[in-house]
Amino acid sequence: MTFSDDFTYESRPGRVVFRPGAAVAATPGEAEHLGLSRLLVVCGSRGETVARAVADALGASCAGLHAEARMHVPVEDADRAVEAARAVGADGVVAVGGGSSIGLGKAIALRTGLPLIAVPSTYSGSEMTPVWGLTENGVKRTGRDPKVQPRSVVYDPELTVSLPVPLTVTSGINALAHAVEALYAPDTSPLIALMAEEGVRAMTEALPRLAADPADLEARGQALYAAWLCGSCLGSTTMGLHHKLCHALGGTYGLPHAETHTVVLPYALAYNGPEIPGALTVLRRALGTDDPSHALWELTGRLGAPRSLAELGLKEADVAEAAVQVAGQPYANPRPVTADGVRALLRAAHEGRQP
Numbered sequence: 001m002t003f004s005d006d007f008t009y010e011s012r013p014g015r016v017v018f019r020p021g022a023a024v025a026a027t028p029g030e031a032e033h034l035g036l037s038r039l040l041v042v043c044g045s046r047g048e049t050v051a052r053a054v055a056d057a058l059g060a061s062c063a064g065l066h067a068e069a070r071m072h073v074p075v076e077d078a079d080r081a082v083e084a085a086r087a088v089g090a091d092g093v094v095a096v097g098g099g100s101s102i103g104l105g106k107a108i109a110l111r112t113g114l115p116l117i118a119v120p121s122t123y124s125g126s127e128m129t130p131v132w133g134l135t136e137n138g139v140k141r142t143g144r145d146p147k148v149q150p151r152s153v154v155y156d157p158e159l160t161v162s163l164p165v166p167l168t169v170t171s172g173i174n175a176l177a178h179a180v181e182a183l184y185a186p187d188t189s190p191l192i193a194l195m196a197e198e199g200v201r202a203m204t205e206a207l208p209r210l211a212a213d214p215a216d217l218e219a220r221g222q223a224l225y226a227a228w229l230c231g232s233c234l235g236s237t238t239m240g241l242h243h244k245l246c247h248a249l250g251g252t253y254g255l256p257h258a259e260t261h262t263v264v265l266p267y268a269l270a271y272n273g274p275e276i277p278g279a280l281t282v283l284r285r286a287l288g289t290d291d292p293s294h295a296l297w298e299l300t301g302r303l304g305a306p307r308s309l310a311e312l313g314l315k316e317a318d319v320a321e322a323a324v325q326v327a328g329q330p331y332a333n334p335r336p337v338t339a340d341g342v343r344a345l346l347r348a349a350h351e352g353r354q355p
Contacts, residue, residue, distance in 0.1 A: 007189040012130065012235060015152045016228065020217065023050065023119050023156040024057045027094060030117055030152040036092035037061050039117075040085045042104050044069035047097035047121055050159060054096050054119060063088040069097060069104040071257055072250050075136040078107035085112060092117065095150075098171070099124035099257060106132045106148035118150035121159045123171040123203070123223055124258070125178050125231025128153065133247070140251025149235070155228065157221040165214050169303045170258035172207045172223055175230040176200055176296070177261045180269060181242050182233035183279035186332045192233055193282055199229030200286040204299060211303045240333035241326070242268035245342070248326050255312045262305050263312065263349055266297035270355040271345050275334040293355045308352025319346045 015033070017026045031039055039061055043051035048067045055062040066084045070077055085093065085108050095105030096119040103126060109116045110132050118127035130149040133142040163171070179196035182188055203226035209219040245264050249255045270293040273280060283292035301307055310316070323343035335341075348355060 008187065009189040009191050010236065012146070012149055013151075014128075014149060016155065017152070018155040018221075018224070018228075020156060020158045020221070022154050023096070023159050024053050026154050026156075027054050027117065027119060028058050028061065030154060031058060031061055031092065031094070034092065034115055034117070034151055036115065036117075038063040038089055038091045039094050040064050040066055040088055040090040040092075040108070041094045041096060042066045042069055042081060042108070043096045043101045044098070047101060050121065051096040051101075054094060058094070063090050069095075069101040071100050072135040072140055072254075073100065073103040073107055073133055075134050077104060078111070078134055081108050082111045085114060090114060094119060096121065098122035099126045099174075102126045102150075103133055105150075107134060109148045110145055113147055116148065116150045117152045117154065119154045119156070119159070120224075120227070122163060122167065122258070123160075123175045123227035123230075125175050125227050125234055128228060128231030129235035131234065135251045138252050140247045142247060153228075155224050157217055157224055160220045160224060161215055161217065163214075165211055166304065167258065168210050168214065168223070169207055169300070169305045170262045172203050172210075172226070173265060173296070173300060173305065174258040174261040175227045176203055177242055177246075177265045178234035178239075179230040180265065180279070180283065181239050182237040183282055184272060184276040184334045185237035185240065187237050189236075192236060195229045196233050197282045197286045199226045199233065200283065202226035203230065204287060207299070207303060238332050240331060241272065241335075241337055241342075244329055244331055245322075245326055245346075248322055249309070249314065252322070252325065253314055253318055255309070255314060259306050259312055260309075262300055263307060263309055263352070266293045266300070266355045267345050267349045269293040269296065271341065272333065272335050297355055309346070309350040310352065314350060316350060319343060319350055322346060
């Protein structure tokens, strides 16, 4: 990115509260700030304990708890959640948990226009974006709508201390993917490049510390800060091949979201590498390496994360079909996306060999 390039940057309204203990202490204040008094709290089964604590803190402002969030937001789950919000007369939604919970909150906001407060417990970054996703008949659709952008985000490092190390690592690398693709997006800008570089630096510094000591609150805070930056990149730019691949693999083949991002990222970066010299310059600085795709692949292995799509359950026979599906979709990417090119990328990722 140089200042002879054209760019447009659009900032999105939103409020962020960042401090230990904020999930319980600050969420009621954020509801009051938005003038909300009948909130539906949504979460998944894994995060129900924390969500109940948030619901209790809301007191009379909590209209109900809906603990049915699932990965990739199946459309039937969205239907039930919308019905639940209408049944209790909700005037807003609080989503507590990871990307699945926030995704379900967004599905309610998309259909009803209700304001959303996000209390993230992972590093997915979804809370900083106007992007929604729904899966129907094995196909994941995504879109962008200002209605689903959370009006307030409550970041609480204490909420992430119990996040198991394997999920900490894959969730963190999922966040890195947002920053990496933002660097070569058609609508990138110098501000995006700054956020992406700092997000990548902060996350790759925090993850080894968390693998060594999951209770390190300072490192937990740094990882959430990095997720905030990386998620902001995702919210402000158009994603390319990496995200399209991960949505197809998740929606059609049921592969786990963060783990799929973790496996695919080094290969998608290597695929686009010849066409993105500016992005690679930024990543070399952020990662302190001459070969960013190899550094990311090496980092995942060192931290014990999955390195192959085979480990995640993708069958070799599915590779060709997935390649055709992804190559058949129109989207912006710096290198032309062909079925042969995607097939070679997926074969390498399926085997987990060095990109």
